[in-house]
Amino acid sequence: MAGYIEMFNLGKTYDTPNGPAIIVEEFNLNMEQGEYVCLLGHSGCGKSTVLTMVAGLNPITTGGVVVANKEIDGPGPDRGVVFQSPCLMPWMTAMDNVLLGVDQVYPHARKSDRRDMAAYYLTLVGLGNSLNTRAADLSQGMQQRVGIARAFALRPKMLLLDEPFGMLDSLTRMELQEVLLEILVQDQVTTLMITHDVDEALFMSDRVVMMTNGPRARVGKIFEIPFDRPRHRTEVLEHPSYYDLRGDMIGFLEEQDHKKLLADAAKHEAKKASGDPPAPAASDQQPVDALSPTA
Numbered sequence: 001m002a003g004y005i006e007m008f009n010l011g012k013t014y015d016t017p018n019g020p021a022i023i024v025e026e027f028n029l030n031m032e033q034g035e036y037v038c039l040l041g042h043s044g045c046g047k048s049t050v051l052t053m054v055a056g057l058n059p060i061t062t063g064g065v066v067v068a069n070k071e072i073d074g075p076g077p078d079r080g081v082v083f084q085s086p087c088l089m090p091w092m093t094a095m096d097n098v099l100l101g102v103d104q105v106y107p108h109a110r111k112s113d114r115r116d117m118a119a120y121y122l123t124l125v126g127l128g129n130s131l132n133t134r135a136a137d138l139s140q141g142m143q144q145r146v147g148i149a150r151a152f153a154l155r156p157k158m159l160l161l162d163e164p165f166g167m168l169d170s171l172t173r174m175e176l177q178e179v180l181l182e183i184l185v186q187d188q189v190t191t192l193m194i195t196h197d198v199d200e201a202l203f204m205s206d207r208v209v210m211m212t213n214g215p216r217a218r219v220g221k222i223f224e225i226p227f228d229r230p231r232h233r234t235e236v237l238e239h240p241s242y243y244d245l246r247g248d249m250i251g252f253l254e255e256q257d258h259k260k261l262l263a264d265a266a267k268h269e270a271k272k273a274s275g276d277p278p279a280p281a282a283s284d285q286q287p288v289d290a291l292s293p294t295a
């Protein structure tokens with residue numbers, strides 16, 4: 001079935017000094033309009049590669065991405081992106097940082113309307129009193145709020161979030177998760193978010209897409225998240241399915257770990273047999289933050 005967002009047979013091969021490396025292969029995922037999907041998988045499996053291809057920032061090797069019936073061929077204002085670090089102009093105010101994008105995307109709108117739009121989203125993220133504060137004088141959490149306001153102010157069809165709360169302390173992280181969900185109640189933007197945090201994925205998503213380990217990573221398993229919206233943290237934590245889902249997700253990741261260790265060991269043996277110096281057998285992947293108490 002066609003989706004509002006379609007990623008079909010998406011693949012990425014990077015050229016490396018050791019030859020082409022197929023990182024993502026046949027990644028297929030459809031998303032409904034307004035849906036919130038989290039992408040979870042071990043570090044280095046290819047999550048950012050998928051997200052940056054959908055953003056149009058990373059050339060696609062095979063397959064394609066359709067956003068609202070239009071195949072993408074580069075970045076565009078229909079997709080707003082928020083990275084771990086918001087990359088603001090430090091000497092500019094919160095307002096001017098948001099206006100940078102708004103002015104570009106809506107050059108024909110009245111100046112006062114553009115300012116109203118920027119102020120509206122900055123207020124929604126809780127920065128109504130800091131519109132004229134320079135980015136350099138804002139805390140890390142406040143800067144990330146500006147990044148979120150900047151993405152929403154472009155009124156994108158899709159929001160792409162690459163670990164947007166990854167650099168924040170857990171209290172700020174929880175606050176911003178809730179801010180984001182509140183804005184999404186008003187602006188139902190279809191959202192794809194990368195996270196390493198199983199609890200964050202459970203709290204935020206309609207579905208959680210688990211990626212297999214690379215190389216040739218693809219969709220491994222999809223979990224439907226049954227919690228009602230609007231979501232309240234305690235209700236989510238007390239939901240009878242919460243710990244079963246959490247356990248199944250961690251189980252999937254552990255299974256991927258196990259497969260990786262077996263593949264590493266086989267590679268190690270093959271190298272030894274061929275007389276080449278053995279490659280390090282240990283997995284270089286960092287664990288997913290399964291036990292983080294953020295939800």
Ligand SMILES: Nc1ncnc2c1ncn2[C@@H]1O[C@H](COP(=O)(O)OP(=O)(O)OP(=O)(O)O)[C@@H](O)[C@H]1O
Nearest residue numbers: 014015016023042043044045046047048049050214
């Ligand atoms: N430009 C590039 N050239 C070559 N290899 C790359 C390039 N970008 C990423 N890779 C490799 O592709 C693999 C996937 O990287 P990617 O950043 O997509 O993974 P990830 O799942 O988002 O990782 P993390 O969770 O640590 O952010 C990694 O092995 C990485 O080293």
